[in-house]
Amino acid sequence: MPTVAYREALNQAMAEEMERDDRIFLMGEEVGHYNGAYKVSKGLLDKFGEKRVIDTPIAEGGFVGVGIGAAMVGLRPIIELMTWNFSLVAADQLINNAAKIRQMSGGQFTLPVVFRGPGGSAHQLAAQHSQSTEALWAHIPGLKVVMPANPKDAKGLLKSAIRDDNPIVFIEGEVMYGDQGEIPEGEYTIPLGVAEVKRQGKDLTIIGWSKMVKLALQVAEQLAPEGIDIEVVDPRTIRPLDEALLVQSVKKTGRCLILEEGWPFNGVGAEIAYRIGKACFDDLDAPVERLTGADMPMPYNHHLEAMCVPDAARTIAAVKRVLYLE
Amino acid sequence: MSRIEREVVEPREKARSVDKAQLVHYYQQMLAIRRMEEALAKAYALRKFGGFLHLYIGQEAVAVGAIAALKPEDYVIATYREHAHAYAKGMAAKQIIAEMYGKETGCSKGLGGSMHLFDAPRNFLGGYGIVGGHIPIAAGTAYASKYRGDGRVTLCFFGDGSVAQGAFHEGVALAALWRLPVVFICENNLYSMGTPLYRSLSVTDVSQKALGYGIARDRFDGEDVLRVRDRIGEAVRRARNESMPTLVEIRTYRFRGHSMSDAGLYRTKEEVEEWKKRDPVGFGRALLEKANVPEAEIAAIEAKVKEEIEEAVQFAEDSPELAYERLAEFTYKE
Numbered sequence: 250m251p252t253v254a255y256r257e258a259l260n261q262a263m264a265e266e267m268e269r270d271d272r273i274f275l276m277g278e279e280v281g282h283y284n285g286a287y288k289v290s291k292g293l294l295d296k297f298g299e300k301r302v303i304d305t306p307i308a309e310g311g312f313v314g315v316g317i318g319a320a321m322v323g324l325r326p327i328i329e330l331m332t333w334n335f336s337l338v339a340a341d342q343l344i345n346n347a348a349k350i351r352q353m354s355g356g357q358f359t360l361p362v363v364f365r366g367p368g369g370s371a372h373q374l375a376a377q378h379s380q381s382t383e384a385l386w387a388h389i390p391g392l393k394v395v396m397p398a399n400p401k402d403a404k405g406l407l408k409s410a411i412r413d414d415n416p417i418v419f420i421e422g423e424v425m426y427g428d429q430g431e432i433p434e435g436e437y438t439i440p441l442g443v444a445e446v447k448r449q450g451k452d453l454t455i456i457g458w459s460k461m462v463k464l465a466l467q468v469a470e471q472l473a474p475e476g477i478d479i480e481v482v483d484p485r486t487i488r489p490l491d492e493a494l495l496v497q498s499v500k501k502t503g504r505c506l507i508l509e510e511g512w513p514f515n516g517v518g519a520e521i522a523y524r525i526g527k528a529c530f531d532d533l534d535a536p537v538e539r540l541t542g543a544d545m546p547m548p549y550n551h552h553l554e555a556m557c558v559p560d561a562a563r564t565i566a567a568v569k570r571v572l573y574l575e
Numbered sequence: 576m577s578r579i580e581r582e583v584v585e586p587r588e589k590a591r592s593v594d595k596a597q598l599v600h601y602y603q604q605m606l607a608i609r610r611m612e613e614a615l616a617k618a619y620a621l622r623k624f625g626g627f628l629h630l631y632i633g634q635e636a637v638a639v640g641a642i643a644a645l646k647p648e649d650y651v652i653a654t655y656r657e658h659a660h661a662y663a664k665g666m667a668a669k670q671i672i673a674e675m676y677g678k679e680t681g682c683s684k685g686l687g688g689s690m691h692l693f694d695a696p697r698n699f700l701g702g703y704g705i706v707g708g709h710i711p712i713a714a715g716t717a718y719a720s721k722y723r724g725d726g727r728v729t730l731c732f733f734g735d736g737s738v739a740q741g742a743f744h745e746g747v748a749l750a751a752l753w754r755l756p757v758v759f760i761c762e763n764n765l766y767s768m769g770t771p772l773y774r775s776l777s778v779t780d781v782s783q784k785a786l787g788y789g790i791a792r793d794r795f796d797g798e799d800v801l802r803v804r805d806r807i808g809e810a811v812r813r814a815r816n817e818s819m820p821t822l823v824e825i826r827t828y829r830f831r832g833h834s835m836s837d838a839g840l841y842r843t844k845e846e847v848e849e850w851k852k853r854d855p856v857g858f859g860r861a862l863l864e865k866a867n868v869p870e871a872e873i874a875a876i877e878a879k880v881k882e883e884i885e886e887a888v889q890f891a892e893d894s895p896e897l898a899y900e901r902l903a904e905f906t907y908k909e
C-alpha cells in the first residue's frame with residue numbers, strides 16, 4: 250500500500266472526484282494560486298482551471314452562502330474554510346441555511362455541499378485560532394460532521410462526503426496534515442456514520458476522534474507493558490454517530506474513557522457518555538470518564554496551552570482512574 | 576502599484592509643521608518598531624516563541640503618523656498585525672516582547688500573544704485574529720463616546736482583506752447612520768495573504784466604499800509620517816467636532832511575507848525592491864536630515880533605540896510565566 254501524507258490523501262480525494270464529476274468545484278481563500286494555506290489543494294488549479302478552483306476574498310459568510318446556493322441548483326461544491334475558526338463568521342449560513350433548507354422546503358431542495366478545512370488547536374495560535382468546533386456543528390440537525398484521524402480515513406471519508414447529498418462539515422486536523430499513513434491502492438471510499446476499532450483491547454475502551462485517536466493509540470502502546478490492554482474506537486463521523494460499534498466495544502471491555510480536544514460543557518463527549526451510560530448500564534464496571542480540553546478560551550503561552558488539551562500523562566491518569574488502579 | 580494622486584473630500588494638506596522634537600519622536604518610534612520586529616523575527620527563528628507572527632515592517636509611518644494625531648484618551652483598535660499600533664499608542668517594547676514570549680509580564684499576561692496585544696490604561700483596545708471582526712467593535716466604542724459625550728475618537732485599523740467582510744460593511748453602515756466619532760483606516764498593502772488586491776475587490780479604490788454610506792473619505796500614500804499625521808488629523812477633527820466618521824485608505828506595503836511562514840513568492844523581487852525605495856523609516860530619517868538635525872544626534876537616537884530593544888528582549892527572556900492555577904481567573908470575572 251502506498252504511504253501518503255494526510256494533506257495528500259485529501260488532495261487525491263478531491264482530484265479524483267473532480268475528475269469523475271464535473272459538477273464538483275472547489276472554492277475558498279487561497280485555494281488556487283497560492284495552492285492552499287495548508288497546501289491541501291496543491292496543483293488543483295493547474296489541473297482543473299479557474300472555473301473549478303476559485304480563489305475567494307475573505308468573505309466567509311459570502312462564499313459559504315455561494316456554496317449553498319450552487320448546491321441547491323445542482324452543482325456539488327467543496328467549500329474550503331481556511332480554518333474552522335473562520336467558519337464562525339459564516340455560522341448563520343451554515344446553521345440557518347445549509348442545515349435547514351431541505352427540511353423547510355419539504356424536501357424539494359437537497360444540498361450536496363462539503364465544507365472542509367482544518368480544525369482544533371495548533372501551536373500557540375491563541376484563543377481565536379484554537380477552537381474545536383465539532384460540538385457546535387454536531388448540535389445542528391441537518392448537518393453531518395466528519396473528522397478523519399489518518400490519511401486512509403481522510404481520503405475515503407472525503408470521497409464519501411463529496412458524494413453525499415447533504416451539507417457536510419468536514420473537519421481536518423490542523424496539526425495532522427504532515428502525518429504519513431498507508432492508503433489502499435486505487436479507488437475506495439469509507440462510508441459516513443461507520444466507526445472503526447483502531448486497536449483491539451479488552452480492559453478499557455478509549456473513544457476519541459481526529460488528533461485524539463493518535464493520543465489514544467500512543468497511550469495504549471505505552472500502557473501495554475503494564476498489562477493494560479486498551480481498545481481504541483474512532484467514530485470517524487460525529488454525526489451520524491455509530492452508536493452501535495461504540496456500545497459493542499464498551500460492552501466488551503466494561504470501561505470507557507472519552508478523549509475530546511474541545512470544551513466539556515455540552516461537548517460531543519457529553520452526548521457519547523450519555524449514550525454509553527444508557528446502553529451499557531449493566532455492563533459498566535466504572536462510570537464513563539471524560540478527558541477534555543480546559544473549560545476556557547485557549548491561552549497563548551506554550552505551557553499553559555499544553556495544559557489545556559489532553560496529553561499522554563493526563564490520559565494515563567484517567568485510564569488508571571477508570572480501572573480503579575489509583 | 577502606481578502612486579496615488581491625492582484625492583480627498585476636503586483637500587487641505589496644511590503647510591508642514593517641522594517641529595524638530597516631533598520629528599525626532601516620530602523617527603524614534605518608527606525605528607523602535609522596526610528594530611523591535613527585527614528582534615522578534617530573530618527570536619522566532621530561534622524558536623523562542625511560536626504561533627503566528629505578522630510583521631509590520633514597511634508600514635511604520637501609518638501607525639506612528641495616525642496615532643500621533645490622537646490624544647491619549649482616544650481609542651485605537653487593530654488586527655493581528657498590531658505590534659506597531661500598540662507601541663505607537665504608548666505600550667513599552669518590554670510589554671510587547673514579553674507577550675510574544677508568553678510571559679506574565681506581557682501586556683496580556685502571555686494569554687494573547689502576537690495577535691492579541693491589549694493595553695487598557697493606554698486605551699489600546701486590542702489586536703484581533705478574525706479578519707474584519709473588530710470593525711463593528713470600533714463603532715461600539717465610538718457609540719460609547721458619543722453616548723457619554725466624552726469627546727473621544729476611535730481609530731480602527733484594518734487591512735484591505737477586511738473590506739470584503741460583512742462585518743466591515745455592517746460596522747461602517749452603523750457608524751455612518753449614527754454619525755459616530757470613528758476613523759476607519761484601511762492599510763492597503765495591496766495583498767491579503769497571497770491574494771493581490773485586484774483579485775479580492777471589484778472596486779480597488781477602497782475609499783469609494785464611503786460613498787455608499789455617506790461618510791467622508793480620504794486616500795493617500797503612507798510612507799511619509801507627517802502626511803499621515805496631518806491627513807488623519809483632519810479625519811480625527813471631523814470625528815471629534817462633527818461626529819462624522821471617515822473612511823481613509825492609506826496605500827502602503829509590507830516588505831516581508833504575510834507571516835513568518837509565508838515567503839511571499841506571489842510578489843516579484845522588483846516590486847518589493849521598488850517599494851523599499853519608499854521605506855518610511857528611511858523617509859523619517861531624511862526628514863531629520865532636512866531639518867538639519869546633526870548626524871551625531873541621529874546616531875544617538877539610534878543607539879538609544881538599540882538599547883531599548885535589547886533591554887526589552889532581555890526582560891522578556893528573564894520574565895516568569897503565569898501559573899496554570901491562575902488561568903481560571905480570566906474566563907469569568909468573579
Ligand SMILES: Cc1ncc(C[n+]2csc(CCOP(=O)(O)OP(=O)(O)O)c2C)c(N)n1
Binds near residue numbers: 307338733764767833
Ligand atoms: C475571518 C477570517 N478569515 C480568514 C483569516 C485568515 N487570514 C488571516 S490574515 C488574512 C489576510 C488579511 O489581509 P489584509 O486584511 O489585507 O491585511 P494584511 O495582512 O495585509 O495586513 C487571512 C486570509 C482570518 N484570520 N479571519
